[in-house]
Amino acid sequence: MPPRDAPPVTALAVVATTREVLDHPALHEGLLAPWERRRLDRIRVPSRRDDVLAARLLVRLCVARFTGLPPEASGPDQYCDDCRRYGHGRPYLSRRPALGVSLSHADGLVAAAVGPGPVGVDVEPAARRPGPLPVLRRLLPGAELREAAAGPDPDAALLRLWVRGEARFKAGAQEGLRLLDWADRERAAVAAVAAGGPVAVTRPAAVTGPVAVIACGDPVSGRPG
Numbered sequence: 001m002p003p004r005d006a007p008p009v010t011a012l013a014v015v016a017t018t019r020e021v022l023d024h025p026a027l028h029e030g031l032l033a034p035w036e037r038r039r040l041d042r043i044r045v046p047s048r049r050d051d052v053l054a055a056r057l058l059v060r061l062c063v064a065r066f067t068g069l070p071p072e073a074s075g076p077d078q079y080c081d082d083c084r085r086y087g088h089g090r091p092y093l094s095r096r097p098a099l100g101v102s103l104s105h106a107d108g109l110v111a112a113a114v115g116p117g118p119v120g121v122d123v124e125p126a127a128r129r130p131g132p133l134p135v136l137r138r139l140l141p142g143a144e145l146r147e148a149a150a151g152p153d154p155d156a157a158l159l160r161l162w163v164r165g166e167a168r169f170k171a172g173a174q175e176g177l178r179l180l181d182w183a184d185r186e187r188a189a190v191a192a193v194a195a196g197g198p199v200a201v202t203r204p205a206a207v208t209g210p211v212a213v214i215a216c217g218d219p220v221s222g223r224p225g
Contacts, residue, residue, distance in 0.1 A: 010197030011100075011115025012066045013180075014058060015123055017187050018108050021054035024061070029053060031060055031072050047108070055105040059091070059112035066114045067096055076101050090170075100195075102170045109189050113199070118177065120170030120194040122163040126183060129155055130162035140165050156190075163192040171195065 021027060029037070036056055043049040056075070063074035076091035091101050093114075100119035104111040106128070113121035130136060136145055140161055148157035164179050171177055171194035180199050181192035193199050 011195040011199045013113040018054040027057040051105040055110040059103040062112040118171040120167040122166035123191040167192040167194040
């Protein structure tokens, strides 16, 4: 259980390597729904297939920890508002409609988050560069972009700004969201979570045990959880 003086946990986030998830004893491809396995079968690059599989397994582990549901009943559905079709688009939990859920994968890294209301998560390799400034200017807030680009380590600052923007977008870009970003040096990753309140960040192996609570909105360096 979290410490008694910690803020209430309103969302749970997990960041892992793809290999950590695929090696987890409680997770396997058989947990996926038929439509998810059909999507996997269309992915021709083995490493990308592993990333997608790991992200979808990790979100089940995260939801199971948060709700008490078994992993086989913790998978998200997806619906696209634009084309009004299921099987892609924003993920949601049909068994827990009041909860938000999000997942992310990128080059051997995966992340998942779940909590009341809108939730968004994003992860990127720490060595990645988010793109040229002309492109970023169309996607990120101008004042924050200028501040990041003018800092002592603009590449790292721009990447953190990017994952924060992606997390906020996945959460629906609603007013009142709080943002947490951090560097996971052990996994050479940068991640961000957007949620309506505090977030617990933990490792995948510890999802069934205690978690450390971090106030969403406080910048964190190093390894959380």
